Amino acid sequence: MLQAIFTAFFGLAAIWFAVVVFRTHSMVRSALALLFSQAAIGGMFLAMQTEFLGVLQIMMMATEMAIMTIFMVMYMMDPGGLGAMEMTHQKRASQVAGALGALAALAVAFFTSWGPITPEVRPAQQVHDLGIEIMERSMLIFETAGVTILTVMVAATAIAIMRRDEE
Amino acid sequence: MSAALTVLMLFAGAYLVAVLEGWASTGKLRPVGPISSALALLGRESVVPRQPDRIFFEVAPPLLLVAALLAAAVLPLSPGLIVTDLATGALFVNAALAYVMVALLMAGWGPDGAYAMVGGFRFLGQLIAYSMLIVMPITAVTMRAESLFTTEVVESQAALPNAVYQPVGFVAFFVAAMAVAFLPPLDLPTAPGELAGGVMAEYTGWRLAVMRLSRVVLVVTLAAAVSVFYLGGWLGPALPPWAWSAIKTLLVAVAMLLVGRYVPRLRETHVLEWGWKIGIPLALFNIFYVGVLLLVV
Numbered sequence: 001m002l003q004a005i006f007t008a009f010f011g012l013a014a015i016w017f018a019v020v021v022f023r024t025h026s027m028v029r030s031a032l033a034l035l036f037s038q039a040a041i042g043g044m045f046l047a048m049q050t051e052f053l054g055v056l057q058i059m060m061m062a063t064e065m066a067i068m069t070i071f072m073v074m075y076m077m078d079p080g081g082l083g084a085m086e087m088t089h090q091k092r093a094s095q096v097a098g099a100l101g102a103l104a105a106l107a108v109a110f111f112t113s114w115g116p117i118t119p120e121v122r123p124a125q126q127v128h129d130l131g132i133e134i135m136e137r138s139m140l141i142f143e144t145a146g147v148t149i150l151t152v153m154v155a156a157t158a159i160a161i162m163r164r165d166e167e
Numbered sequence: 168m169s170a171a172l173t174v175l176m177l178f179a180g181a182y183l184v185a186v187l188e189g190w191a192s193t194g195k196l197r198p199v200g201p202i203s204s205a206l207a208l209l210g211r212e213s214v215v216p217r218q219p220d221r222i223f224f225e226v227a228p229p230l231l232l233v234a235a236l237l238a239a240a241v242l243p244l245s246p247g248l249i250v251t252d253l254a255t256g257a258l259f260v261n262a263a264l265a266y267v268m269v270a271l272l273m274a275g276w277g278p279d280g281a282y283a284m285v286g287g288f289r290f291l292g293q294l295i296a297y298s299m300l301i302v303m304p305i306t307a308v309t310m311r312a313e314s315l316f317t318t319e320v321v322e323s324q325a326a327l328p329n330a331v332y333q334p335v336g337f338v339a340f341f342v343a344a345m346a347v348a349f350l351p352p353l354d355l356p357t358a359p360g361e362l363a364g365g366v367m368a369e370y371t372g373w374r375l376a377v378m379r380l381s382r383v384v385l386v387v388t389l390a391a392a393v394s395v396f397y398l399g400g401w402l403g404p405a406l407p408p409w410a411w412s413a414i415k416t417l418l419v420a421v422a423m424l425l426v427g428r429y430v431p432r433l434r435e436t437h438v439l440e441w442g443w444k445i446g447i448p449l450a451l452f453n454i455f456y457v458g459v460l461l462l463v464v
Contacts, residue, residue: 026220028276035269055255059262062269063298066291069272073288080220123254127315 003047010043022088025081027072035065051123052130170240170250176413177239180387181380184420188383191351191424205376213372216278224277227366228374231270232381238263239388243318245401245408256317257309260392261302264347267385268294271349271356271366274378278369286365289435290356293346296442297353300343303450304336307457308396321400328399332460336453337397339446344389344423346438348382351427355435390419 017037021030038061045054073079088094121129134142185201215224241256241263243249253259268290275287309315311332312323330337346353357365370378394400394415401408403415433441 029220029222032223032269032273051253052255052258055253055259055262059258059265062262062265063294066269066272066294070288070291124314124316127254 003049006047007044010040010047014038014040014044025078025084025087027076027079027081028069029081030087031065031069031072034068035061038065049120049123050126052127169248172248173239173244173250174236176244176409177236177384177387180391180413180416180420181383183417184386184390184424185379185383187421187424188386191428205380208376208379209373211372213370213374216280216369218279219369220277220279222277223273224369225374227270227274227277228370228377228381230266230273232377232384234263234266234270235381235385235388237266239384239391241317242388242391242395243321243400244412246318248409249318252316252318255315257305257315257320257396260317261298261305264301264389265298267347268298270381274366274370275356280369282362282364282368283366286356286358286362286368290349290366293355293435293438293442296439296446297343297346300339300442300446300450301347303447303454304333304340304343305396307333307336307450307454310454310457310461317395321395321402324399325402328397328402330397333453333457335449335456337393339450339453340397341393341419341423342446344393345426348386348389348423350386350423352430352433353438354427354432355438358432361432386420386423387416390423391416393419 014037017033017040020033021037024030024033039058042054042057042061045051045057076085077083078085182201186196186198189200190196215221238260240250241253241259243252271290272287275283275285275290277283308320308329311329312320314320314323324332342353349356355365356362357367362368367375367378391412394412398415398419400415401412403411406414
């Protein structure tokens with residue numbers, strides 16, 4: 001019961017902060033609202049006893065969204081939102097997409113057979129199993145993704161340096 | 168029970184560290200210094216700057232305190248004395264410390280002041296330079312413990328503390344911990360004299376008191392983290408476990424403050440350059456070195 005209450009609380013917090021992302025005019029507020037929306041999802045993971053996933057989500061989102069803040073402040077003409085810039089666009093399309101998405105989520109929730117509830121796995125066992133999974137079956141996927149991202153980072157840095165030399 | 172005791176120990180440690188910080192910056196040891204300056208701050212008016220981002224301005228000081236307290240919650244004082252012994256404790260320390268940066272970003276942006284904003288974004292700009300030196304040394308520490316439980320990390324050091332077993336990681340983590348707590352040679356977000364207080368420049372009265380308290384608690388938390396991950400936490404002869412934790416934590420805090428007393432503030436470009444070009448390769452080498460030690464020796 002307590003678990004359900006906390007899951008619902010963090011879920012509602014995630015939705016509320018997601019709404020704030022579009023309600024505000026300030027880029028920094030928008031980015032940090034997204035941060036707290038994602039951190040609330042991390043809180044949901046914790047409430048649902050997937051400890052590693054929750055802690056990882058809370059940690060990664062803090063750094064990622066903060067880095068996004070600095071880029072939004074650098075590139076937007078009105079980062080503080082004093083010009084009351086509109087944060088939404090394509091309103092009709094997004095309303096339709098939002099309604100369809102909500103219906104699909106409800107349909108999945110009510111019409112899918114969820115099967116028997118799996119027995120609770122101890123957090124330490126979850127960490128162990130995740131490690132085995134990453135180091136065995138999914139190793140190639142993770143390594144490929146990691147090397148690809150590293151390549152992109154090095155390439156982007158190289159491009160930035162070369163452009164500066166031409167000026 | 169253990170939560171209350173931990174908080175009590177944390178604030179007692181914060182008081183001692185505040186006295187020591189006063190000594191490190193002025194050269195005078197004044198045991199009542201923190202009380203008198205806290206009373207002075209609480210008595211003063213807390214001015215709100217013009218056109219602030221009010222939410223960030225108000226949330227930043229408590230968020231800094233919450234981040235420090237959450238990180239302290241997974242650090243054990245003695246075998247039974249830990250607020251919550253998470254299966255992902257070592258990772259949770261990182262997660263909580265990430266919100267120090269978020270709090271400083273808010274404190275920098277919130278008050279609508281140039282110095283504060285430079286300080287906040289400066290701390291964010293250094294993020295990779297210091298946070299990698301927190302994460303990677305902890306990785307090597309947990310490799311040796313074969314567990315993310317902070318209590319098992321301490322127990323893994325029964326034969327030899329990690330400071331001796333992996334000295335490179337110890338040095339990297341120690342320096343990075345000083346950067347997270349923005350202690351003197353690395354106090355770039357506040358930088359008195361250069362940024363006139365930076366992220367703390369626009370805070371006055373009780374808000375500044377909360378901010379300073381959070382910062383001192385953060386110093387204690389990070390000193391406790393160094394003690395748990397590298398100095399064997401509660402392990403030691405003769406004295407009770409909690410006393411060893413307290414002694415080691417205080418000694419680490421004193422060492423941090425002493426470095427700040429004798430080393431001048433680093434330039435931001437140097438912090439970034441040394442963090443990226445020396446620190447990260449050394450931390451990667453440390454992981455490799457510990458891996459070789461674990462598999463071969």
